[in-house]
Amino acid sequence: MNDEGYLRPVVLHKLQRSENARIEALCPGARVEHGPNAVPRDPLWGPLVRSRTGAATDGAVRRQGSSGGVISALAIFLLESKKVDFVAQIAASTSDPLANELQLSYSAEDVLRAAGSRYGPSAPLRQMRELLGSGKRFAFVGKPCDVAALRRYMQTDPAISQQIPYLLSFICAGVPSLEGTHKVIEKLGADRTQLASFRYRGDGWPGMARAVQQDGQVFEMDYSTSWGTILNRHLQFRCKICPDGTGEFADVTCADAWYGKDGYPDFAERDGRSMVLSRSEAGEALVREAVAAGAITVEDLGVGEIAKMQPYQAERKKMVLGRVMATRLALGFAPRYRRLGLWRSSLMVSPLAWLKNAGGTYRRIHRSLKTT
Structure with missing residues (x-):
């Protein structure tokens, strides 16, 4: 964890040219691309076999998840049907309520402990x-960039794909720094040195940011305030030029299927509802099997409706080509993106808006360079 509150790699020795080449080939910070034979891709939403809305049938799973609990329900279904030995997913650290750690879930109780968004570095x-050395089969749940990296790694060895048969992801607006979490706790009026637990949301939809101190005091803040006015101001720059906030490399991606109000998502508390995007034949089969087993319920969703539920993601995909071009112009380098539909997406917005967005990115980079 660096001084700005982001997780960063530590260089232990000078890397050889072959090591650098391997990092550049696998790391989504350097390269993100679909293969030429991927499932037919929508320019905004990537590979899509079928789009739906849905929810976990178990009321506790639905409530504890950040939306309708479908990712948690799929994870539990995979465990209980013996399709995997465990699920690798992020949960709150058992030693530090503000830290995230990898949890290996072997039961429904484990999955429920990890339910709910963790808006901090992981x-x-x-x-x-x-995990691969264990020889066990497992499902992986991660951010879109985590899944993109793992998918590329799996392509280097077919045996890995057999060991990790399912990759699950969620729609991501970016990773806030730990400093963002500190600001939320400060706004709540809680003492972060005395916390017994902290959750960003969930336990309802969208749920409250909730800090519980060791003396029993409870502090809460609604989602619109915690994410909308604090956390989203602390996103790392790479997230702002991300072409894949929607988990295009997963087998199944889930998200908040927000209800609309005046053209914008309505964050009023209600029963959770997930968007469920199956992106591969394996993912579609998993969704169908989970429905047949009674783990989740689903309804078809027209692709044109996705942008109404996730307008930020639609706008970001339309603008990201301009942002990455501005980054390359300002810094002399930028991540390489291929077969992501960026040219087609950029044509969905007016040229003036596109240029203004790109120009804003260029100016922000230059301001940042002057202050460092």
Whole structure:
């Protein structure tokens, strides 16, 4: 964890050229691309076999999840149907309420402990060699960038795909720094040195940010305030030029299927509802099997309705080509993106808006360079 509250790799020795080449080939910070034979891709939403809305049928799972609990319900279904030995997913640290750690879930109780969003730095791939060395089959739940990295890694060895048959992801607006979490706790009026637990949301939809101190005091803040006015101001720059906030490389991606109000998502508390995007044949089969087993309920969703539920993601995909071009112009380098539909997406917005967005990125980079 660096001084700004982001997780960063530590260089232990000078890297050889071959090591650098391997990092650049696998890391989504350097390269993100679909293969030429991927499932037919929507320019905004990536590979799509079928789009739906849905929810977990178990009331506790639905309530504890950040939306309709479908990711948690799928994880529990995979465990109880013996399709995997465990699920690798992020949960709150058992030693530090503000930290995230990789949890290996073997039961429904484990999955429920990890339910709910964790809007802070996490590194779920750091133990991947150890997990693969176990020889056990497992499902992986991670941010879109985590899944993109793991998918590329799986392509280097077909045996890995057999060991990790399912990759699950969620729609992500970016990773806030730990400093963002500190600001939320400060706004709540809680003492972060005395916390017994902290959750960003969940236990309802969208649920409250909730800090519980060791003396029993409880502090809460609604989602619109915690995310909308604090956390989203602390996103790392790479997230702002991300072409894949929607988990395009997963087998199944889930998200908040927000109800609309005046053209914007309505964050009023109600029973949770997930968006469920199956992106591969394996993912579609999993969703169908979970429905047949009674783990989740679903309804078809027209692709044109996705942008109404996730307008931020639609706008970001339309603008990201301009942002990454501005980054390359300002810094001399930028991540390389291929087969992500960025040119087609950029044509969905007016040229003036696109240029203004790109120009804003360029100016922000230059201001940042002047202050460092």
